[in-house]
Amino acid sequence: MGMLMGGGVIDRERNVxxxxxxxxxxxxxxxxxxxxxxxxxxxxxxxxxxxxRPERDAERARIGREQETEEQWQARSERMSQIASARREEEGEEQRRTRLERLSERARARRLEEGEEHREARLITLAGRARTRREQEGEEENRARLIGIPTRTRSRRLLESEEE
Incomplete structure (x- = not known):
């Protein structure tokens, strides 16, 4: 049986x-x-x-998960939120609006550039990471509530509620 090779070239032997x-x-x-x-x-x-096809999609998702572990993602997320809060304090509202418009234009351009399949795989990977993070945070919350020890998530939420 012929198989499709990279780039969609059909097996020559079968054609002959x-x-x-x-x-x-x-x-x-x-x-x-x-x-x-x-x-x-x-x-x-x-x-x-x-x-x-499903095997190929699962392999792509696995590679995406290996490229960035959950801990790396959390560390990067915390750094980004710190940077964002510092930036909000420094820049005025008008500057912030123009920066957000530029970012949305860049995001739109990136969506046009990257293929639909790549975009879907990236979204699936991001959704998996978010689900894993929510599950881990939920486990931390339950453990902390039962034992009475504050966790990072609970501490963060307490700090946020105090700031408001």
Whole structure:
């Protein structure tokens, strides 16, 4: 059976076989049989590709998770929020609006540049990270509530409520 190779190039051996059966001085009934065989080969190839698709998507998601561990993500997130709060204090409201407009334009340009498939894989990865983080925070909250020890999440929430 032929398989699709990188870039969508169809297996040459299968094409040669199909063309020999189809075109080389065959009777009309043999040509019909060859056409049916060609159709069966293509159907089988399509089934193989559809079966390989979920495996490929899972592999991409796994690679994305390995590239950035949860701890790295949390550390980066905390740094970014500290930077953002310092920036809010420093810059005026008008500067902030223009910066946000520029960022949204950049994000729009990035969405146009990156392929839809890449974007979906990135969103799936981000959703998985967020779900994992929420689950971990939920476990911390339950443990802290039962034991009576404040956790980072509870402390952060207490600080935020005091600031308000």
């Amino acid at each position: 076989r199909e063309n020999c059966l189809f075109y080389l001085g065959r009777s009309s009934s043999e040509r019909v049989q060859a056409a049916e065989l060609r159709h069966q080969w293509r159907e089988q190839e399509g089934k193989e590709q559809r079966q390989a």
